[in-house]
Amino acid sequence: MAAPGTADFRTQLQDWLPKLVLAPSLAVTLLFVYGFILFTIVLSFTGSKMLPRFTWVGFENYEKLFALPAWHTAIANIAIFASLYIVICTAIGLMLAIFLDQKIRGEGMLRPIYLYPMALSFIVTGTAWKWFLDPGIGLQNVMRQWGWESFTFTWIKDSEMAIYTIVLAAVWQTSGFVMAMFLAGLRGIDNEILKAAQIDGASNWQLYRRIVIPLLRPAFLSAFVILSHLAIKSYDLVVALTGGGPGRATEMPATFMYSYTFTRNQMGIGASSAVIMLMTIAAIMVPYLYAELKEKK
Amino acid sequence: MSAASQDTAVSTGRVTRTFLYLVLILFALFYLLPLYVMGVNSVKPLSEITGGNMMALPQIWTLAPWRSAWSTAQIGVEPTGLKPYFLNSILMVVPAVAISTVVGALNGYILTKWRFRGDTWVFGLMLFSCFIPFQIVLIPMAVVLGKLGLAGTVSGLILVHVVYGIGFTTLYFRNYYAAFPTELIRAAQIDGAGFFRIFWRILLPVSGPIAVVSVIWQFTNIWNDFLFGVSFGGTSQPMTVALNNLVQSSTGVKEYNVHFAGAILAALPTLFVYIVAGRYFVRGLMAGSVKG
Structure with missing residues (x-):
């Protein structure tokens, strides 16, 4: 047995060890996440151009930001993109999950096909869809060659419609994932409830509308949170698919932030746009995470 | 599941x-x-x-x-093809995945088996960091990487990916270890086993499934990352950035067939992982969204 002094030291060390091991992670998070957030917030109130400078300008950057047509385009685009993306992904995901749940033969083959796009980089997805939607070589050309001479599909070159090609590619990438979330939810529903409702004479439609879908509430919430978070962060897909064009028609907050900060040397304005993005995501995530953590306690 | x-x-x-x-x-x-x-x-x-x-x-x-x-193929100004960038991605992904997974495992162990006052807060802070739009950290990160002399290097990218990856890995291991009976830990403690010994002998042997989930999630995310690569890649750009440069290059004839081959090359590693271990991939996605 060790002397009492060393034993004390050992127990003390054992008490402190967990906190010591955790400390670097906490420090890194505090510095690289929260410190950096603070730094960017401060920058958004300065007149920084190419490099950070600490000349206080108050809300000038925010005023400029909201006066910029490019920012208005970005906001309008994210609103269109996020709402369509979330609604369509949820609808397709829910439909596929319900269909797959009907004792489908070959489910084991279909599920991975629906899900594999989630493993790809948005740059790969963007490249594939960019050329597939290209009027010259892609879908339009294919249809014409197959004999539909008047077929026209030029969305990707059309500044009014290009945003919808981003929705299409993004839905392609993530709707299978939403399917998996709903399928897990469906598989967790107690069959006894369904059987009881069937005995009461409920039709399949009523069964789903009145019982199953309400029971999937948690899956809806998770899908909404994860999809809105993906939507606001969408940068790569826009870059790869349309490059923000034609012109600046598919500018999004993420591409706006990047170009104002790093290519147009308007760091103050870039920082203020990043702050707006963070606030939007936080408004969705913080209540959700808070509720999740509280439940656990 | x-x-x-x-x-x-x-x-x-x-x-x-x-x-x-x-x-x-x-x-x-x-x-x-x-x-x-x-x-x-x-x-x-x-x-x-x-x-x-x-x-x-x-x-x-x-x-x-x-x-x-x-x-x-011409990537940017050099006709090097995607090979060097593929290697950059490998050199970046392997250490970043390994470090973030080990750190996540230790964090998860501490946050469930060595609980202390305010541990939920610590976890909450780390959890929220998974969901920030990375645009909010781009500018200070560029400054810090420059100051550290890591701008444009693979090491710099590893640092970035570890820092913004430990939130997720901690989440995985925490939720997994939470289900592990704490009585076993206490019993081992009474028998005189210390912090690391308990982790090594008792928790690590049962951590296989969640380690696979964490490795796959990190691998996919880091391999597929574009924003950090394009912002801090410099001369050590990863595969995604190189592919984008190849496809977007405005000079010469558009070699669509080369672009498609390049896109498949960039997708192969993650597709391979998905085909081999798809089950775990799905589990990771779910754990990242439905925390439970």
Whole structure:
């Protein structure tokens, strides 16, 4: 047995060890996440151009930001993109999950096909869809060659419609994932409830509308949170698919932030746009995470 | 988890079933379409794409686009092909995944088995960091990497990916270890086992499944990352950035077949992981969204 002094030291060390091991992670998070957030917030109130400078300008950057047509385009685009993306992904995901749940033969083959796009980089997805939607070589050309001479599909070159090609590619990438979330939810529903409702004479439609879908509430919430978070962060897909064009028609907050900060040397304005993005995501995530953590306690 | 066993008790008629199969197969075709387009057109001569039909099988099969994409295509200003960037990605991914997974395992262990006042807060802070838009950290990160002399290096990218990856890995291990009986830990403590010994002997041996989930999640995320790569890659750009440079290059003839071959090359590692360990991949996705 060790002397009492060393034993004390050992127990003390054992008490402190967990906190010591955790400390670097906490420090890194505090510095690289929260410190950096603070730094960017401060920058958004300065007149920084190419490099950070600490000349206080108050809300000038925010005023400029909201006066910029490019920012208005970005906001309008994210609103269109996020709402369509979330609604369509949820609808397709829910439909596929319900269909797959009907004792489908070959489910084991279909599920991975629906899900594999989630493993790809948005740059790969963007490249594939960019050329597939290209009027010259892609879908339009294919249809014409197959004999539909008047077929026209030029969305990707059309500044009014290009945003919808981003929705299409993004839905392609993530709707299978939403399917998996709903399928897990469906598989967790107690069959006894369904059987009881069937005995009461409920039709399949009523069964789903009145019982199953309400029971999937948690899956809806998770899908909404994860999809809105993906939507606001969408940068790569826009870059790869349309490059923000034609012109600046598919500018999004993420591409706006990047170009104002790093290519147009308007760091103050870039920082203020990043702050707006963070606030939007936080408004969705913080209540959700808070509720999740509280439940656990 | 989402095992395939428990089907619904709902019964459906024959017409409905035909309709179900029809819809399900149509969607399968929709998901497979881009993969088919990429595959078929990556083994065609360029003339068959520009003058032919994208959906048609090649008349002349060729691997030249693949060779070009891998070793001779113009990326930015250098005709190096994607090979060096592929290596950059490997050099970045392997250490970043290893470090973030080990750190996540230790964090998860502490946050569940060595609880202390305020540990939920610590976890909450780390958890929220998974969901920030990375635009909010780009500027200070560029400054710090510059100051550390890590701008444009693989080491810099590793640092970035570890820092913004430990939130997720901690989440995985924490939720996994939470289900592990704490009495066993206390018993081992009474027997005199210390902090690391308990981790090594008791928790690590049962951590296989969650380690796979964490490794796959981190691997996919880091391999597929574009924003950090393009912002801090400098001369050590990863595969995604190189692919984008290849496809977006405005000079010369657009070599669609080379672009498709390059896109498949960039997708291969994560596709491979998905095919080999898809089950775990799905589990990771779910754990990242449905915290429970």
